[in-house]
Amino acid sequence: MAFDPELATQAYMATLKGAARARSDAYFEGGYWLILWGFLATVGANLIVLQLGWAGRLSKWAQAKAGPMLAPLLFAVPYLLLITLIMAPYTVYTEFFREHAYGLSNQNFAEWGGEALIVIAVDTLIAAILWMGVSAVIRRFPRGWWLGGTGLSVVVLMATITLAPVYLDPLFNDYKPLPDGPVKTEVLKLARANGVPADNVFLVDASRQSDRISANVNGMFGTTRIALNDNLMKQDINEIRAVMAHELGHYVLNHIWTLLLGMSLIFAASLALVAAGTPWLLARLGGRWGITGMADPGVLPVLTILASAVFFVATPLTNSLIRVHEQEADIFAHNAARAPDSFARIAMKLSQYRKIEPTPLEEIIFFDHPSGHTRVMTAMRWKAEHLGEPDVR
Numbered sequence: 001m002a003f004d005p006e007l008a009t010q011a012y013m014a015t016l017k018g019a020a021r022a023r024s025d026a027y028f029e030g031g032y033w034l035i036l037w038g039f040l041a042t043v044g045a046n047l048i049v050l051q052l053g054w055a056g057r058l059s060k061w062a063q064a065k066a067g068p069m070l071a072p073l074l075f076a077v078p079y080l081l082l083i084t085l086i087m088a089p090y091t092v093y094t095e096f097f098r099e100h101a102y103g104l105s106n107q108n109f110a111e112w113g114g115e116a117l118i119v120i121a122v123d124t125l126i127a128a129i130l131w132m133g134v135s136a137v138i139r140r141f142p143r144g145w146w147l148g149g150t151g152l153s154v155v156v157l158m159a160t161i162t163l164a165p166v167y168l169d170p171l172f173n174d175y176k177p178l179p180d181g182p183v184k185t186e187v188l189k190l191a192r193a194n195g196v197p198a199d200n201v202f203l204v205d206a207s208r209q210s211d212r213i214s215a216n217v218n219g220m221f222g223t224t225r226i227a228l229n230d231n232l233m234k235q236d237i238n239e240i241r242a243v244m245a246h247e248l249g250h251y252v253l254n255h256i257w258t259l260l261l262g263m264s265l266i267f268a269a270s271l272a273l274v275a276a277g278t279p280w281l282l283a284r285l286g287g288r289w290g291i292t293g294m295a296d297p298g299v300l301p302v303l304t305i306l307a308s309a310v311f312f313v314a315t316p317l318t319n320s321l322i323r324v325h326e327q328e329a330d331i332f333a334h335n336a337a338r339a340p341d342s343f344a345r346i347a348m349k350l351s352q353y354r355k356i357e358p359t360p361l362e363e364i365i366f367f368d369h370p371s372g373h374t375r376v377m378t379a380m381r382w383k384a385e386h387l388g389e390p391d392v393r
């Protein structure tokens with residue numbers, strides 16, 4: 001009988017059933033609501049800070065203490081910490097208790113909390129510096145600031161991506177060169193064959209946080225690093241090859257640049273909308289909030305409310321931009337690793353925390369990676385066109 005990719009996909013789908021499937025569906029579908037609740041929580045926290053007059057008073061204090069250049073920085077640090085504090089119950093529930101409820105975390109509260117404090121410190125610092133820059137652009141170009149603001153945001157994003165493998169990632173995990181052995185040999189073979197600098201594979205102790213199987217390509221310019229995690233290291237050699245071929249695909253296909261370009265366009269359109277909406281909102285509520293205008297450092301919570309609204313609406317666009325890149329990397333992986341069944345088995349293992357068979361519309365709106373069904377179907381379609389070839393594993 002001829003090989004039918006559709007039937008082969010169905011056979012894979014049938015291996016995830018009952019309580020296990022119900023649990024991964026529930027975990028992932030709950031995430032749909034978290035997009036809404038996260039948006040509402042952000043708006044709520046910022047409205048509290050504005051309505052109670054805290055933002056207005058904090059801004060006056062910052063402007064009394066420092067000149068126009070540094071006042072935004074002086075405003076942003078306490079403001080961001082205040083928002084973090086108001087949102088803490090939501091963050092603790094979604095990132096700690098919910099992960100434990102689904103058995104997806106290996107950390108106790110102290111371990112998780114320690115990492116959360118580092119994240120808060122780093123995020124606050126980066127955001128405050130960015131706000132200092134954007135404020136300077138707003139003072140200079142009160143109307144066209146969204147364009148300069150986009151440029152600055154992209155520069156800060158690129159700087160963060162470049163510095164992450166060297167300064168940020170090691171704050172959370174140990175990265176060691178992959179030890180000699182069959183895995184290193186196979187990964188380096190794949191890398192060399194596809195023109196990737198071959199001395200650059202790292203092993204990361206991700207089991208410290210969770211059992212999730214993963215690998216990544218992080219960094220840019222000189223810092224790019226390909227890493228696989230210790231949960232992946234425990235899998236079959238051809239499953240490791242399939243995953244690493246996917247990661248190499250991101251690298252070979254220059255996804256960092258096409259993603260940055262796509263994100264820049266989304267940023268620019270979003271900030272243009274925010275720039276149009278802010279004066280309108282300030283004209284109605286600025287007096288009540290004690291925010292004097294666009295040049296007031298305390299306008300940041302107003303911008304944050306509008307930006308969260310725009311990014312909330314843009315969720316399907318952002319997810320689709322990333323998902324299309326992931327699908328490309330999957331196809332690259334099949335051509336490079338030639339291990340469609342190993343790839344399909346990994347896709348099934350990843351479906352522990354991602355709904356495996358969504359509707360097409362659900363996948364477009366909510367998925368930043370192809371669903372398990374799409375990934376297995378892509379693998380089986382590739383397999384159907386390479387039947388009987390001796391090097392297919």
Ligand SMILES: [Zn+2]
Nearest residue numbers: 246250326329
């Ligand atoms: Zn990927």
